Amino acid sequence: MHKLLKFIKNMTVFAGAVLTVAHLETHSLKKVTYDIDGENVPESLIGKRIAMFSDFHNSSRQISVKRIMRKLDEINPLFVLIPGDMIVGNSTNFEPAISLLTAISAKYKVYLAPGNHERKLIRLKEKYGPTIEKYIEAIPENCEYLSNAHTKLEIGDDIINIYGLDINLSYYARFEIPELSQEYIEEKIGKKDDDGYTILLAHNPDYFKEYERWGADLVVSGHNHGGMVRLPILGGVISPRIIFFPEYDRGLYKYNDSNMILTSGIGQHSIKLRLNNKPEICEIRFKG
Ligand SMILES: [Fe+2]
Structure with missing residues (x-):
């Protein structure tokens, strides 16, 4: 009996600490910095910075708009990229997401x-x-919502293409990773524009190789929340698909000439747990 009480006490202390x-x-x-280099980086981006974050999930109670703005101001980016899950x-409460977008877009262009x-x-x-329509309507003017859409920027002498991919919920299925074909990607966002540097906002990171095959130079992604709990060496433990130790959990990935920056995001929903996995905003620096 004494041993059982001691065990319960230890477990309670452990659970409390966790x-x-x-x-x-x-x-x-926190702010994390990634350097992007390579022959495909256009001259006019070299030395410039952009900011990226994902998976805000209305979490302004945990991380205030003010704190996010402070981090973005530290970066002072050319523009801000958000690959989904605001x-x-x-x-149907969009207020926290819209407040954040309003604050950011007053200072920076947002895609x-x-x-x-x-x-x-x-x-x-x-x-x-029509909830999605209401959300889209509330998005402030200086934010461009790219749902299977594309925008073209001219920076110096270079063209930067920014695409936003919106795939069906079946591609987020649990326990498996369904195949994503090139035909499906092209049906959604067309063939890659051959002119310029291509940035793809793709919420689901599991298809990085498919995005590279389509022609993305830089993919920004989220969704996996860094694997929720991160262990030394082994990395993120679980993805929202309920796949243990997912191939893509957090960080910079390279495949041929393409890079993917996968962020662990800012917020959480359902199970509000993060261990060794702080919310983050990414600074992306372009090098020659
Ligand atoms: Fe997600």
Whole structure:
């Protein structure tokens, strides 16, 4: 009996410590820097910085708009990229996401793409009416919402193409990674524009090789939340697909001439747990 009480006491202390660390982590915010180089980086981007974050999930209670703005101002980016999941897909409360977009877009041009949570809004239509349309309508003017869409920038003498890919929810299925064909990608965003440097906002990182084959020079992605709990050497433990130790969890990945920056994101939903995996904003620096 004495041993059992001691065990229960130790487990309670352990659980308390884990919850305290998890609480502190979900309320902290760091900046991570990635350098992108290679022959395909255009001259006019060299020495410039862009900012990227993902998976905000309406988490302004944990990380305030002010703190996010402070980090973005440290970077002072050319523009800000957000590859999806600004909101939580089972709620019609867009206020935290729109407040953040309003604050950012007052200072910086924003390009954002939908994630699976924006897609989930379509399913709420029967219950609440045209929710995704309401969300898109509320997005401030200086933010460009790229849902299977493309925009072309001229920076110096160079052209930068920014694409936002929005794939069906079936490509986010649990326990498996369904094949994503080139035909499907082209049906959604067309063939890659041959002119200029191509940045692809693609919420789902599991298809990096398919994005490279399509022609992306730089992919920015989120969704996997860094694997939620990160272990030394082994990395992220679990992805939202319920795949243990996913191939892509967080960081910079290279495949042929393409780079993918996968962020662990800012917020969380459902299970609000992060361990050794602080919320982050990415600074992307272009080198020659
Ligand atoms: Fe997601």
